[in-house]
Amino acid sequence: MKILIRNGTVVNDDGSRNTDVLTDGKLIEAVEPGILPPETCKIVEADGLLVIPGGIDPHTHLEMPVGAIHTADGFDSGGEAALSGGTTTIIDFVNPLRGQSYVEAYEQWMGRAQKATCNYSFHVTVTWFDDQAAEEMRYLSERGGVNSFKHFTTYRDTIMLNQEGMLQSFFHVARLGCLATVHAENDVIITHLQNDLLKKGITHPKGHVLSRPPIAEAEATNRVIALAEVAGVPVYIVHLSCAGALDAVKAAQIRGQEVYAESLCGHLLLDRSVYFNHSREIAARYVMSPPYRSREHRDALWDGIATESIQVIGSDNCTFTQEQRNLGLYDFTRIPNGSPGIEDRLRIIWDQGVRTGRLSRERFVAATSTNAAKIFNMYPRKGVIKPGSDADIVLWDPDKSHSVSAGSHRQAIDYSVFEGYEFIGSPSLTILNGQVVFENGRVNVAAGAGTFVARSPR
Ligand SMILES: [Zn+2]
Secondary structure (H helix, E strand, C coil): CCCEEEEEEEEEECEEEEEEEEECCCCCEEEEECCCCCCCEEEEEEEEEEEEEEEEEECCCCCCEEECCCHHHHHHHHHHHHHCCCEEEEEEECCCCCCCCHHHHHHHHHHHHHHHHCCEEEEEEECCHHHHHHHHHHHHHHCCCCCCEEEECCCCCCCCCHHHHHHHHHHHHHHHCEEEEEECCCHHHHHHHHHHHHCCCCCCCCCHHHCCCCCHHHHHHHHHHHHHHHHHHEEEEECCCHHHHHHHHHHHHHCCCCCEEECCCCCCCCCHHHHHHHCCHHHHCCCCCCCCCHHHHHHHHHHHCCCCCCCEEEEECCCCHHHHHHHCCCCCHCCCCCCCCCCHHHHHHHHHHCCCCCCCCCHHHHHHHHHHHHHCCCCCCCCCCCCCCECEEEEEEEEEEECCCCCCCCCCCCCCCCCCCEEEEEEEEEEECCCEEEEEEECCCCCCCCEECCCCCC
């Protein structure tokens, strides 16, 4: 059915205006004032509300296997959490095992995503690189709708790629016309500090933050940017979390190198003090990499977003239950890493970014939707309210308050790292592919309603 949204303020990354929006059941048909209602249509009054492009979260891990366990949020519950928080599209990660066929891993992830309740796309992680890997990467970029390949500078036992492999992969990704993305932390520093701390008897989760200092991230970010420059590949640093890494990104951008950065909503809200809770169980909930940083770093990230050195804010949603966290209660290196955020990302950024005056409404839309659409080549299909674009639309109520609690959130975990926060600014209605899927506080969407978003090389 068509939907007419009346008298809202449409906010795109390049400006705002009071106008109506008409959808045709799938796409946005018209954006202009005074649209007459078609004969059969749902009319939504949007006085006082913002009409924004559905959020794009380019960093999630739904139903991701890690050893014998997998992340708690699936493509169904995770998607519902996303929709209720104003996100309509996610880009998740296919993580092949070392030596596993990339195409086979891609098909496994595709299978899990068949029940997706929000739109989805995939990055593929380069966990090994040789001629066969190169051929499979080519196949996925030409036939699989994948235009971004992720690389890790750490996790030596599982998915890290050595520098030679990374440089070769970067050259190949450049040839494919794709984007290299990187998790940048210095593995030698981290491994040394982890072993050292454990030897000293420090097993509490605080060992996590103590073993991953900002300099480890800054060094690896510099190194990766150098490799990317040599290979001539555009590079996107995922979850940039500290001032030193941001300096590396800024310096490269000033030189004219194509470098993008993403920060996470969690890093923009919390700080490292959470790791020093006396309760190991509570401290373990916050273990993610890079870890939450001190306040100076958080302020640097906000500056980076305001000045557009950091283009994108993701969540890195990767949820584990308390029971799963407890696997590492007496050895911090065994705690499964990750944090929620798919549900609260937009609220955090509005409350902490727009309401504090750090970001304009347009920058909010850019950082939560449009820039990801542009960088990952989904624009203008996604990331903008414009005739012809997909009808992924959020009605944002700038004054609506929302309290976070494990008792009421939609994520499939039994605690929240944002417990007790009250955010002002929240969605009142979400439209996915032309259908209302969230309204009056209720998500109403069928498993499989999310569609795969193929992204071609640039
Ligand atoms: Zn991640």
